[in-house]
Structure formats: C-alpha cells, structure tokens
Amino acid sequence: NAGVTQTPKFRILKIGQSMTLQCTQDMNHNYMYWYRQDPGMGLKLIYYSVGAGITDKGEVPNGYNVSRSTTEDFPLRLELAAPSQTSVYFCASSFGHPNTEAFFGQGTRLTVV
C-alpha cells in the first residue's frame, strides 16, 4: 500500500517557468489537500478537494491551480513561478468524516531562482 505519493521530490525552477506537482493516493480517500511549508513556519493550506470534480481555495491559493478529475489524483500547477513560491509542498488525503485522519506525502522541495 503506497499511501500518498508525491513527485518530484526536488525541483529547481527559473522565474516564470511553470510546472505541475503530482500527488496520487491509493486509499480511495475523498479529501485531498495541498500545503506549503516555508522555513520555520507551519503548514499553510493552498487548495483542497472534497471529491472528484470539486476543489476549494485554502489560505494561500494565489499563484496556484489545482484539478481533481479522479479520486486518486490531485495535481498542483504553478503557472509563473516566483521566488516567493520557494517552499516545501505537502500533499495529504483523508477519508472524511468520521475518519478524518490525514495521511501525508513525503513532500516536494521546490526552489525558484
């Protein structure tokens, strides 16, 4: 059972480039989340999804886009990378009420130069 898998683990982008961070889960979870964690800071919610076809903004959605075409996948898109997006990105998923435990991926370390 792989759980939550994120790719890539590391990436360096140039300013203005775009990329997609991939996240997939094999637990048939309804809920999926994207967080960013800046150095010395906590996790900030970027976007979340409560099921296929449904996405919602979190605390810091600007500069990002998401889609949820399947239950398994929840990719995060950066269209025009900026240095402020240098961070560690975490994807997570949960089954939903009443079993609301969130399972996390290993993270993607992104540097924008």
Add this chain to the structure above:
Amino acid sequence: AQRVTQPEKLLSVFKGAPVELKCNYSYSGSPELFWYVQYSRQRLQLLLRHISRESIKGFTADLNKGETSFHLKKPFAQEEDSAMYYCASLYGGSQGNLIFGKGTKLSVKP
C-alpha cells in the same frame, strides 16, 4: 476565520520532565482537533485526536472549550519524543478545511 495558534516555536526539556505543548483555536463552534507529529526524516503523521480521547505514546490532550485550548501533555518526556508537533483543526461546516498551527519543536535532552 478559523485559526490555530501554537505560541511556542521551541520547547526544550530534560528527559523525565513533564511536557506541555500549547495550542489555542479560534472558533465559536465545535471543531475537531488533532495533534500531528513529524519525526526527523519522516512524514507528518497523526498523533492523536480529541474525539478519540486516547493516549498515544504517553501523550494526552484535553479539549477545553472555555479556554479554546487543546494542549498536548506528557508527564515524563523521552528523548524519542523530540520532533515537530503541529496542532490542527477541522470544522464540521467544511470537512475539507484542515488548518494547522505553526508547530512547536520539542527537544528532549538526556
């Protein structure tokens, strides 16, 4: 807006000493509250949740609605408890809106 506050960035104690990691939430309703832990080089994982009223690895946390707090406690800290601890909240009105505090780094010295 919902908010989770962890006032301490770093908490350092000696082995065998009691530990209390503070967490306060801002919401007038009934949130579901959690403590997550991230050990070195491991994924963030659930430690405990308030609805289970459980004790995990000797840690307990009690929801105090009057003080809007959910502090994490352990009577005798162990070196293996050294990790980052995050308090998180989930509100019934929006099951997807899982919000985390900034985290407290616990360092247990021998």
